[in-house]
Amino acid sequence: MTAAGNGAQTAGRPTRLPRSARRKQLLAAAQEVFVAQGYHAAAMDDIAERAGVSKPVLYQHFPGKMDLYLALLDTHCDAIVAQVQDAMRGTSDNKERVGASVRAYFDFVDHESEAFRLVFESDLRNDPAVRQRVERVEQGCIAAITDTIISDTGVSRAHAELLASGLVGAAETAAQFWLAGGRQVPKAEAEALVAALSWRGIASFPLQGESA
Amino acid sequence: MTAAGNGAQTAGRPTRLPRSARRKQLLAAAQEVFVAQGYHAAAMDDIAERAGVSKPVLYQHFPGKMDLYLALLDTHCDAIVAQVQDAMRGTSDNKERVGASVRAYFDFVDHESEAFRLVFESDLRNDPAVRQRVERVEQGCIAAITDTIISDTGVSRAHAELLASGLVGAAETAAQFWLAGGRQVPKAEAEALVAALSWRGIASFPLQGESA
DNA sequence: GCACAGTGGAGGTCAAGATCGGCGTGCAGT
DNA sequence: ACTGCACGCCGATCTTGACCTCCACTGTGC
Structure with missing residues (x-):
């Protein structure tokens, strides 16, 4: 149940998304992880994995963990x-x-x-x-x-x-x-x-x- | 106001306390720090300093940070x-x-x-x-x-x-x-x-x- | 065929929890 | 009263874990 049941891509070919859509998807993934784990227990790796992307992309959209949290x-x-x-x-x-x-x-x-x-x-x-x-x-x-x-x-x-x-x-x-x-x-x-x-x-x- | 207004020793000669009294004092210090800072932001160093002792004493009375918190x-x-x-x-x-x-x-x-x-x-x-x-x-x-x-x-x-x-x-x-x-x-x-x-x-x- | 943009995984850094050898003090025995 | 002992305490250190960046790869437009 790592990244199977959500709306992101399941595996294999990484889908290229426009920035706006990618950002919304990252926010959604972050919300799920933050809600389930809390801020401290939530790792950026978890959020990236949940969204089906790698960490650098996450940091290309949000300067840090706190900004991501505050946006939500x-x-x-x-x-x-x-x-x-x-x-x-x-x-x-x-x-x-x-x-x-x-x-x-x-x-x-x-x-x-x-x-x-x-x-x-x-x-x-x-x-x-x-x-x-x-x-x-x-x-x-x-x-x-x-x-x-x-x-x-x-x-x-x-x-x-x-x-x-x-x-x-x-x-x-x-x-x-x-x-x-x-x-x-x-x-x-x-x-x-x-x-x-x-x-x-x-x-x-x-x-x-x-x-x- | 680091360690002046409490019941601990103010400075200089470290007072040797019986275990029971020391434990109560550590709990009091931990409570002040946990209340003021929250669990995550509270460092064991802060609690030890607040109590006027060093970290090892803290770990001689409580196995870990979580035990201390749960006791309170x-x-x-x-x-x-x-x-x-x-x-x-x-x-x-x-x-x-x-x-x-x-x-x-x-x-x-x-x-x-x-x-x-x-x-x-x-x-x-x-x-x-x-x-x-x-x-x-x-x-x-x-x-x-x-x-x-x-x-x-x-x-x-x-x-x-x-x-x-x-x-x-x-x-x-x-x-x-x-x-x-x-x-x-x-x-x-x-x-x-x-x-x-x-x-x-x-x-x-x-x-x-x-x-x- | 080739440049290029963007991805993925490996690593640096740092803070904080947890721990080891020395030190000083009070006490018992002679 | 003097000496050896035991115990509580401290400074300095280790390690883990998580946030945050660098090298190799892949697919596309001209």
């Missing part, structure tokens, strides 16, 4: 933040906003090849560049929700951020748990359940007891 | 699971259970030297031994809450686990966010806020959507 990370960081922001902007019904946000997390986690691990389980969070991006994701998602909470409940920003982080954590953890457990519950059902939990939790806050 | 990890894994289980067993009032669980996560995160990073932000989750322990923590906490949810709401186990994972994620993420944000909200206030969010979310479930 950026893609998925942008994806999840955009999905959550769309969930906020897509409607003005807050209940529907909660549902869409939860769906965003489940979609992100359910995306093929478990790429979410690059963001949520990165073994490079100590590296400044990676840490900055990962924190930016979490803070971006929290910020989007925070604004809505503030404008619709009137709680202080600090409180709203805490609530938003709780909601984000619930969706994130539940989605990961749902996937790790082998999708024992149908996706729509799981989304509805977590959305209900979140909505019931947050919906009572407007104009309710603030400092209770 | 086990301690904190046991701690958080026990805290959540105590929160469940400490009372039969479910609202108080939610409050105690949230408090458990905040206490764990607020514990000195940010040791929670060893569990929640480990950069060794790919390693089987570490992964097993970290997953055991999450599943242990979820299981404790799941049982209560099942017995008090009657939802299916799969649904209860999803709800529990959501609650766990909310507490965990909110606690980390609260700490990362510099404790902008007093601890008791933050706990109450997240507890309210969680309780309002879960409290409506009994006899509501399922068996009502």
Whole structure:
């Protein structure tokens, strides 16, 4: 199962690809290896072999291992933040906003090849560049929700951020748990359940007891 | 601030310690370095220097880097699971259970030297031994809450686990966010806020959507 | 037939985990 | 009190493993 089941060439005649296609293929191969092994355990040899090319080609497309990783990370960081922001902007019904946000997390986690691990389980969070991006994701998602909470409940920003982080954590953890457990519950059902939990939790806050 | 502010000797005369005390001191030094740098970036030289000893002493107490890390990890894994289980067993009032669980996560995160990073932000989750322990923590906490949810709401186990994972994620993420944000909200206030969010979310479930 | 672009495998370098001979200190026996 | 002993500790070193480049080969356009 070294390089047989993917979309690259299987063996023998090395296929010549245009740079753009080669780059995309390298990114795909790198993603599979990074997701399966993590950053540190993933060797450049593995990625090259997975893509069916040799190491020099890899270094002709990416200056180093870190650049390769960051390219992938950026893609998925942008994806999840955009999905959550769309969930906020897509409607003005807050209940529907909660549902869409939860769906965003489940979609992100359910995306093929478990790429979410690059963001949520990165073994490079100590590296400044990676840490900055990962924190930016979490803070971006929290910020989007925070604004809505503030404008619709009137709680202080600090409180709203805490609530938003709780909601984000619930969706994130539940989605990961749902996937790790082998999708024992149908996706729509799981989304509805977590959305209900979140909505019931947050919906009572407007104009309710603030400092209770 | 290399080795000045800790409990080790500052410089000059190397103090001879009994094995037990030396071991505890090495564990403390290792925890500080692992928390600050992560597993991979932490060098054995750093840990030895932090403890004020040389590397061979370190290897006289621990067979390798991994053993040292696992010793620390086990301690904190046991701690958080026990805290959540105590929160469940400490009372039969479910609202108080939610409050105690949230408090458990905040206490764990607020514990000195940010040791929670060893569990929640480990950069060794790919390693089987570490992964097993970290997953055991999450599943242990979820299981404790799941049982209560099942017995008090009657939802299916799969649904209860999803709800529990959501609650766990909310507490965990909110606690980390609260700490990362510099404790902008007093601890008791933050706990109450997240507890309210969680309780309002879960409290409506009994006899509501399922068996009502 | 020939130049050339791009590939494949072998090697350099370096960081970090793991380890060996010397040193100094405290203690027991006479 | 003096001497030999044992033990814990340290500086310096080895080795492994992984990232990152250099020589021989192959297929194509004129």
